[in-house]
Amino acid sequence: MRLDKFICKSTELTRNEAKKLLKLGDVKVNGEVAKNPAMQVHENNTIMVDNKPLTARSSRYFMLHKVADTICSNVDEIYPSVLHFIDVDKAFDLHIAGRLDADTTGLVLITDDGRWSHNVISPKKHCQKVYRVWLRDDIVTGNFNALVERFKAGIQLQGESSLTRPAIIEYVGDNEVLLTITEGKYHQVKRMFAAVGNKVIGLHREQIGHIKLDDLPAGEWRVLTGDEVSAFV
Ligand code: URA
Numbered sequence: 001m002r003l004d005k006f007i008c009k010s011t012e013l014t015r016n017e018a019k020k021l022l023k024l025g026d027v028k029v030n031g032e033v034a035k036n037p038a039m040q041v042h043e044n045n046t047i048m049v050d051n052k053p054l055t056a057r058s059s060r061y062f063m064l065h066k067v068a069d070t071i072c073s074n075v076d077e078i079y080p081s082v083l084h085f086i087d088v089d090k091a092f093d094l095h096i097a098g099r100l101d102a103d104t105t106g107l108v109l110i111t112d113d114g115r116w117s118h119n120v121i122s123p124k125k126h127c128q129k130v131y132r133v134w135l136r137d138d139i140v141t142g143n144f145n146a147l148v149e150r151f152k153a154g155i156q157l158q159g160e161s162s163l164t165r166p167a168i169i170e171y172v173g174d175n176e177v178l179l180t181i182t183e184g185k186y187h188q189v190k191r192m193f194a195a196v197g198n199k200v201i202g203l204h205r206e207q208i209g210h211i212k213l214d215d216l217p218a219g220e221w222r223v224l225t226g227d228e229v230s231a232f233v
Helices: 004-008 015-023 114-121 141-153 188-195 226-230
Strands: 027-029 048-049 061-066 105-111 129-135 168-173 176-181 198-210 221-223
Touching: 004 015, 004 027, 004 048, 004 114, 061 226, 129 188, 141 168, 176 188, 188 198
Parallel strands: 105 198
Antiparallel strands: 027 048, 061 105, 061 221, 129 176, 129 198, 168 176
16 A cells, blocks of 8 residues: 555545655654655554654545446546545545446445455456446347347457456346446447347445445445455455
8 A cells, every 4th residue: 555545544644644644754764864755665564653653544435326427536537536535534535346337336345445346347367347228229028038149159249359247137127137247348348239239327336345235225325245345355
């Protein structure tokens, strides 16, 4: 973790205040004055501010039911960041483990533990994400099995050099399916359906790994349970 982030995490200081302390030479890492905010440190280092040792606060883990017209970013752009919904201290020091588009709703995982979020989003971990997808064109029942096979075999997305990893598609209604994928390419679900000549008109993430949104109301958040956290440790 970056040194300035470690200081924020272990004190009430903001990132800018931490940077000021560093500039003043008030921070020591393993007995040496450290001035570089980007220096990488971990729990086993002895970090002192004004000659007092810091102990890192434990990491925080949340789920949020994202509503439309919000963005998975730490800065507001056209739409507000989802972090405004997490009314905890220093919410903007958290980050989002697996982004959703502004118009996509559903499950978002939020943490300040970079190693944990890496386990959620790394393509190498093959973590399953389940999406409920509403489509412009009805699925013709006779063609559904062919669609299942295409998604299983992998879809060639425009501009990508390899096929998508095998995906599972389940029929819910004539223009509604559940899709399970194990990667998170840019606009992946929308591009997969575009590649088979359809269009996503609504998208909602229900599950990431074993963590389910269940009946958490739209716009609400909660702390993840120990079991939910340890599934990605
Ligand atoms: N795939 C998309 O196309 N959009 C999302 O928000 C998530 C997955």
